[in-house]
Amino acid sequence: MSIEIKEITNKKGLREFVKFQWKLYSGVDQFVPPMMEFEMSTFNKDKNPAFRHSQARFWMAYDGDKPVGRIAGIIHGEESKESKHIRFGWIDFIDDPEVSKALIGSVEKWGKENGLVKIHGPLGFTDLDFEGTLVDGFGQLATQATMYNYAYYKDHFEKMGFEKAADWTESRIKVPLGDKELEKDLERKANLVSSRYGMHIKEFKSGKEILKYAPQVFEMLNSTYSHLYGFHKLDEEQVKYFIDQYFGFVQKDFILMVVDDNDDVVGFAITFPSLSRAFKKARGRMFPFGFLHVLKAFYKNDTLDFFLIAAKEEYQKKGFNALLWKRLYWACNKHKIKQIFSGQMLEDNTSVNNLWTKYDSAMDEEIRRRCFQKAIGGDAA
Missing domain, CATH: 3.40.630.30 (Gcn5-related N-acetyltransferase (GNAT))
Structure with missing residues (x-):
C-alpha cells in the first residue's frame, strides 16, 4: 500500500471528509452519523466564530484513489500560547498503522512549524465539539453528541507514543x-x-x-x-x-x-x-x-x-x-x-x-473515551 496525504481546501473536499466516516462505519449499529449540515457549518470559516482565534487544516489519506483516513489539525489561539499544544480531531482511519501515522504526522509537522511542543486529541475547537476516542463501550449506541470508533484506534495511538491525558465516562x-x-x-x-x-x-x-x-x-x-x-x-x-x-x-x-x-x-x-x-x-x-x-x-x-x-x-x-x-x-x-x-x-x-x-444502570458495560497526548516528535515524526 502506498499512502498519499492530501490537504482538503475546498467545500467539495470537506464533504468527502465528512462522508468518509459514514463509509468506514457503514453497517455498524452503534455508530451515529453526524448531520452533514452541522459538520459543514463547523468547518466553515464564515459561519463558525471559532476561526476568529483558531486555525484549522484538514487532511485525507488515500491509497490510490480510495480514501483510507482523515484528520483535522487545530491551533487554538489561547491554548497554543499558554501551553504550546496543537490539537487533532475528527480522526478516522482503516486498521493500518501506516495510515494513522501519516495522518498524525501531518498535524505534528504543522505544529512544529508553529513552534508547538505537544499534540493532544481527539478534540474540537471547543468543548461542545466532538472529543475523545472510544476505548470502552463498543457495544453501546453513541449519542448525537459523541463519536464512535473502532477498538483498534487505541492501539494505534499507543504504538505512536501517545499517553492518556484525560478520560470521559458516560452513565x-x-x-x-x-x-x-x-x-x-x-x-x-x-x-x-x-x-x-x-x-x-x-x-x-x-x-x-x-x-x-x-x-x-x-x-x-x-x-x-x-x-x-x-x-x-x-x-x-x-x-x-x-x-x-x-x-x-x-x-x-x-x-x-x-x-x-x-x-x-x-x-x-x-x-x-x-x-x-x-x-x-x-x-x-x-x-x-x-x-x-x-x-x-x-x-x-x-x-x-x-x-x-x-x-x-x-x-x-x-x-x-x-x-x-x-x-x-x-x-x-x-x-x-x-x-x-x-x-x-x-x-x-x-x-x-x-x-x-x-x-x-441501563447498560452492561462501561463507556469511556480518552484524550491522548504526547510530545511532538518520536515515532510519528
Whole structure:
C-alpha cells in the first residue's frame, strides 16, 4: 500500500471528509452519523466564530484513489500560547498503522512549524465539539453528541507514543417510572432546599421564553467549566453561534433551570430527546427528508440525552441536585422517558458523576473515551 496525504481546501473536499466516516462505519449499529449540515457549518470559516482565534487544516489519506483516513489539525489561539499544544480531531482511519501515522504526522509537522511542543486529541475547537476516542463501550449506541470508533484506534495511538491525558465516562440509567415513594422523597428534599436557600425551578410557558436565559447559561458554563481539561471560554460570538444552533429547537419540559429569588440562574441542565436513531434513519442529512425522522424522535421518545449541566460553585453543595432530579423525574413521567444518557463526564468530575450513582444502570458495560497526548516528535515524526 502506498499512502498519499492530501490537504482538503475546498467545500467539495470537506464533504468527502465528512462522508468518509459514514463509509468506514457503514453497517455498524452503534455508530451515529453526524448531520452533514452541522459538520459543514463547523468547518466553515464564515459561519463558525471559532476561526476568529483558531486555525484549522484538514487532511485525507488515500491509497490510490480510495480514501483510507482523515484528520483535522487545530491551533487554538489561547491554548497554543499558554501551553504550546496543537490539537487533532475528527480522526478516522482503516486498521493500518501506516495510515494513522501519516495522518498524525501531518498535524505534528504543522505544529512544529508553529513552534508547538505537544499534540493532544481527539478534540474540537471547543468543548461542545466532538472529543475523545472510544476505548470502552463498543457495544453501546453513541449519542448525537459523541463519536464512535473502532477498538483498534487505541492501539494505534499507543504504538505512536501517545499517553492518556484525560478520560470521559458516560452513565445510562433506568428511570423508575411511577415510583410514588421516590416522587415523595424528591418532593420533600426539593421543598427543603427551596425554603432554606431561596432557589427553585424556573417554569417556562414556551420554548421562546428560554432564549432570554441562554446568555446566563453560557456565562455560567464559562465560569464553572474553566478548570476542566481542554476547556476554553467561549466569546460572545461563539455563545450566539451555539444559542442559534441548539436553543432554536428545545422542549421546555426538558430544559431544567434553577433560579434564585431574583430570577438569576444558579444552575441548569440542558437535555434533549435522543436523536441517535433518528440521525441513523436520516443517514446524516437533515434535508430533504431527514428532518422528518428528527421531528418524530423529538416529540415521541423514551430516551433522554443530557447535553450540558452546571451550577454556581456556591450552590453545588446546597441541594441543587434535589431540585434538578425532582423536575427531571416529573418530565420523565409526563413523557414516559424510560432511560437517561448522561453524556460525557470527565472521570474526576465527582460533583457531576455522583448525580448518577444511586440509580440502576441501563447498560452492561462501561463507556469511556480518552484524550491522548504526547510530545511532538518520536515515532510519528
